[in-house]
Amino acid sequence: MLHKKHSYLLKLFLFISLNILYVNKARCSSGDTTICFFKKTKYYGDLPVKTLAEADYFRLLILTDPDSTVDVQEFYKNGKPKLLGTSNLQSGNARLPSIILKGSWTSYFPNGKKMGMYNAENEGNRYVYFFYPTGKIYTCIKNNLYWECYDKNGELTCKEGNGLWTLYDENFDQIKQQGIVKKGYPDGEWQGNTHRNDSIKYTYTFRNGTLVKRIGYDNNGKAYPFDYIIEWEGYYAYQYGYKAGEENVGGPVAFVKDVRGYLKWPRDEKGKKISIDTMHVVFTIEGDGTLSNISLLGDVDEKVNTAVIAAVKQCRDWHPVRYYGVPLKTIITCALTYTSGYYGGAPPIAIPKTITGNMGQPADMHSYFGSHVDYKRFVPDL
Numbered sequence: 001m002l003h004k005k006h007s008y009l010l011k012l013f014l015f016i017s018l019n020i021l022y023v024n025k026a027r028c029s030s031g032d033t034t035i036c037f038f039k040k041t042k043y044y045g046d047l048p049v050k051t052l053a054e055a056d057y058f059r060l061l062i063l064t065d066p067d068s069t070v071d072v073q074e075f076y077k078n079g080k081p082k083l084l085g086t087s088n089l090q091s092g093n094a095r096l097p098s099i100i101l102k103g104s105w106t107s108y109f110p111n112g113k114k115m116g117m118y119n120a121e122n123e124g125n126r127y128v129y130f131f132y133p134t135g136k137i138y139t140c141i142k143n144n145l146y147w148e149c150y151d152k153n154g155e156l157t158c159k160e161g162n163g164l165w166t167l168y169d170e171n172f173d174q175i176k177q178q179g180i181v182k183k184g185y186p187d188g189e190w191q192g193n194t195h196r197n198d199s200i201k202y203t204y205t206f207r208n209g210t211l212v213k214r215i216g217y218d219n220n221g222k223a224y225p226f227d228y229i230i231e232w233e234g235y236y237a238y239q240y241g242y243k244a245g246e247e248n249v250g251g252p253v254a255f256v257k258d259v260r261g262y263l264k265w266p267r268d269e270k271g272k273k274i275s276i277d278t279m280h281v282v283f284t285i286e287g288d289g290t291l292s293n294i295s296l297l298g299d300v301d302e303k304v305n306t307a308v309i310a311a312v313k314q315c316r317d318w319h320p321v322r323y324y325g326v327p328l329k330t331i332i333t334c335a336l337t338y339t340s341g342y343y344g345g346a347p348p349i350a351i352p353k354t355i356t357g358n359m360g361q362p363a364d365m366h367s368y369f370g371s372h373v374d375y376k377r378f379v380p381d382l
Contacts, residue, residue, distance in 0.1 A: 032062065032063050033060055033061065033062050033063075034060070034061040034063075035058060035059070035060060035061075036048065036058065036059040036061070037049045037050065037051060037052055037054065037055035037057075037058050037059075038055055038056065038057055038058070038059065039054055039055050039056050040056045040057075052077070055077065056076070056077065057074055057075060057076050057077060057082050058074070058075055058077075059072065059073065059074045059075075059083075060072075060073040060074075060075075061087075061099075069086055069087075069088060070086065070087045070088070071085075071086055072084070072085045072086060072087050072099065072101065072105075076110055078110075080108065080110065080112055081108050082107065082108055082110075083105065083106070083107045083108070084105065084106050084107075085101045085102075085103070085104065085105030085106070086101065086102055086103050086104075086105070087099050087100065087101055087102055088102045102120075103120045104117075104118055104119050104120050104121065105117070105118050106118075109133045111133060113131065113133060113134070113135045114131050114135070115130065115131060115133075116128065116129060116130045116131065117129050124143065125142075125143070126142070126143055127140055127141065127142050127147075128140070128141040132152060132172060133171075133172060134152075136150065136152070136154055137150055137154075138150060139165075142161075142184075145161050145183075145184025145185070146158065146161060146165055146181045146184050146185065146186065147160065147161050147184060148160070149163065149164065149165045149166060149181075151166070152172075158181050161181060161182070161183050161184035161185075162181060162182055162183065163180070163181060164178065164179075164180060164181075165178065165179060165180070165181045165186065166178045169195070174193070174195050175193065176192060176193065176195075177190050177191065177192040177193075177204070178190065178191055178192075179191065179204070179206070182208075184209075185206070185208055185209030186204075186206040186209055187206050187207070187208060187209065188205070188206060189203050189204070189205050189206075190203065190204045190205075190206065191203055192204065192324075194323070194324060196323075198218070198219055198326075198328075199218075199219040200216060200217065200218060200219070200323060200324055200326050201216070201217045202214065202215060202216040202217065202226075202324040202325070203215050203217075213225070214226050214227070214324075214325070215325065216323070216324030216325035216326045217326070218326045224322070224324075224325030224326050224327070225325060226322065226324055226325025228322075229323070229324060230321070230322070230323055231321065231322040231323075232321055232377075233285055233318065233319060233320050233321050233330045233332065233377060234251060234318070234319055235251055235252065235254055235255040235315070235317050235318050236317045236319070251373075251375075252334055252373035252375040253373055254317075255315055255317075255318075255334065255373070256334065256335070256336060256337070256373050258311075258314070258315045258317075259281070259308070259311045259312055259315060259336060260276075260311075260336070262310075262311040262314045262315070263276070263307055263308065263310075263311040264307055264310070264311070265307070266301070266303045266304050266307045274301070274304055276304065276308065276336045276337070277336065277337040278337070279296050279297070279298075279300065279304075279308070279335075279336045280296065280297040280298075280333055280334065280335050280336065280374075281294065281295070281296055281297075281308060281312060281333075281334055281336055282294070282295055282296075282297060282331070282332070282333050282334075283295075283312060283331075283332055284329060284330065284331050284332075285318050285319070285320040285321075285329070285330040285331075285332060286320065286329060287320055287327035287328065287329060288327070289316075289318055289319050289320060289327075290316075291312060291313065291315070291316075291318065293331075294308075294309045294312050294313065295309070296308055297333070308336070321377070321379050328379055328380075329379070329380065330377055330378070330379050331377065331378040331379070331380075332375070332376070332377055332378075333375070333376045333377075333378075334373060334374070334375050334376075335373055335374035335375070337373075
């Protein structure tokens, strides 16, 4: 078990350097050997897919002991090994959302060189080694302590738990974080860079290995304290209580209910209300949460367009996507109808969730109690 004082940063390090120790839920076949397919994404980690054609790599789970042990073998699509290890999953747990490796393991880069290795045999003197794609040693973690770190030239920057520690991106092209280690624990202010076009940077502040503060900075240097690396846009209109199960509903369902409630319904030449059920509204959530560039898709009657825009402008409970705390312009496309299990519509389905975990969990794992709205986002460069 990781020491509390540095478990967060060590998890981040493992995520950036290895990104395969904690694996998302897969669609697996049953039997002694289970096959899972995964695709790598930039912001959501590794996600399950149905077929090898969609995948970047695949995993074999071989049940060697139905009560305790599973051999874990991962391969790139070219057949080269990606990870060899074991898990203590029981025979019925192959479909759990994540697999935590137990005991010794070895991982490999696509070029065949070792990425990382861990030998669990020596109690009280256990080492985890990571390597550069060139084969040179990168870091050594001893008994859960940050122990050694080397630069790309092979120079030792952290020795016996004291010195400079560097975290790279997955391809080792850019430095993601860098800071001082004292007695095996991160200490003081660590500098981070997202390397985005909008120049978002961030700092993590540690006190004897304990993370005490996270702050993101926009390109003007304005500071934004944050708790989550990615926080998705949200609409927080929690005044609703439609039926049992729909209380405290937010997100696009509440947004569409509000738009339809605020709408001064336009009428046709016969005085009949014009339906908006097949229409989609597009708008931009600015960094300060205000809405702009509101319009309806397609060729729409101008009085309908005007009425919908006026209704959308009254929906002031949006907040934009935040990345390392910095608000980003977010473009939303949203259908103006919804279906509900309580109103004779469709059963519950998955729609984007509002806030992800700090490692960027999939954004389609939350359902709104039997109601849903077709809903898409676009965040430039994210």
